Amino acid sequence: MNLDQFRRQVREWLSANLELKAGLPKPTDAEDRVLQAKIADGGYAGLPYPVEYGGRGLTPGHQEVFYEEAAPYRLPTGLGVSLGMIAPTLLDCASPGVLAEHLPKIFRGEEKWIQLLSEPGAGSDLAGSLTRADRDGDRWIINGSKVWSTDAAVADYGFCLARTDFDRPKHRGLSVFAMPLQAPGVSIQVIAKSDGCDTEFYQEYFSDVALPADALIGALNDGWSVAQRLLFHERNFSGGVGYSVGLRAKTKESVSVDDLIAAVCLRGTPLTEREEDLLAQAYSNAVVHNQLSKRVSSGYTTGTLSGPWGSLLKLSSGLKEHRRAEIAVELCGSAAITWDDGSENGPIGSSWLNAMVMSVAGGSNEMQRNTVGEKLLGLPREPVVDRDVSFRESLRRRAPAGEGS
Structure with a gap:
């Protein structure tokens, strides 16, 4: 089925089966599982995965179309690790028996990993x-x-x-x-x-x-090779490419550029030159990241790119999110960290408190720079002193003097 036909089919199914998310709370874990089962029953789960393991045998492009059309609808938001990281890693590394046992359950929301x-x-x-x-x-x-x-x-x-x-x-x-x-x-x-x-x-x-x-x-x-495949898919998930294409579009990770503009405009006073510069910086960072994501996604689809390009996207996300949080606090001042009802702070405050998450989770910015430098740019590897030493001996060397091995 070509993508245009698929898109029309998806639109009809979504309007008949899912609720628009406007005004609705984020789904609970139980609701996530119900929604994912409904998506699976409709034939829209595991789209790029083999049919024998519960998928549809389609392309990442079909999955991207589904999530583009599904963006206004209430979707499961807590199954990203299962669908975007664990499922493709199992497909790469697990035995046929493990795949047959677990992948169909992951696609239906019956197993959360x-x-x-x-x-x-x-x-x-x-x-x-x-x-x-x-x-x-x-x-x-x-x-x-x-x-x-x-x-x-x-x-x-x-x-x-x-x-x-x-x-x-x-x-x-x-x-x-x-x-x-x-x-x-x-x-x-x-x-x-x-x-x-x-x-x-x-x-x-x-x-x-x-x-x-x-x-x-x-x-x-x-297990190191298996873990590296998981990290590969995690970084692809962060960038929304590969088997994860579209999965990140359904959740709002932090305050957006539109949120910043709205917050500043609510004051009713003209923007200063500094504020215009900060908004332009946040906007340009977002545009560059989105274009990078499209380029990497297209490269994976066409085969012109291979390797850990998700690390470049992960690094871009870590830098972009952190800088946007700093900009938000500078633009909004004390209003950025005001708690709404004494128990929960607003989106700008949350963004600032969680500013370092994308710089650390899934591998720190420094680790991503190493990966980009060594595996994408071909720079020399950093020296490692214990690569060929038994782990038991490594522990003994690290133990303070007088302690056992």
């Missing part, structure tokens, strides 16, 4: 993971902790990176597991944010969590 990568002592250095998986007959026993996991309290599965061999170098002794978050031994604790939200980020603790042998995703001790 999260990342279980970062740890209290291994954030940007994911290869330093200390969560361990020990083989016990036909089971794996998981012990350790993960942190900064979004929506863990309402998720079903975690994409869990764990160390399976301490005697290999740190990048070569890792494996990835499908972790049921309701399994015995899993404990989840909320982390309160500076903006007052206490229902988004969590820390998980694993105490002798038993997983079956087939919970392994990818090859044993090849």
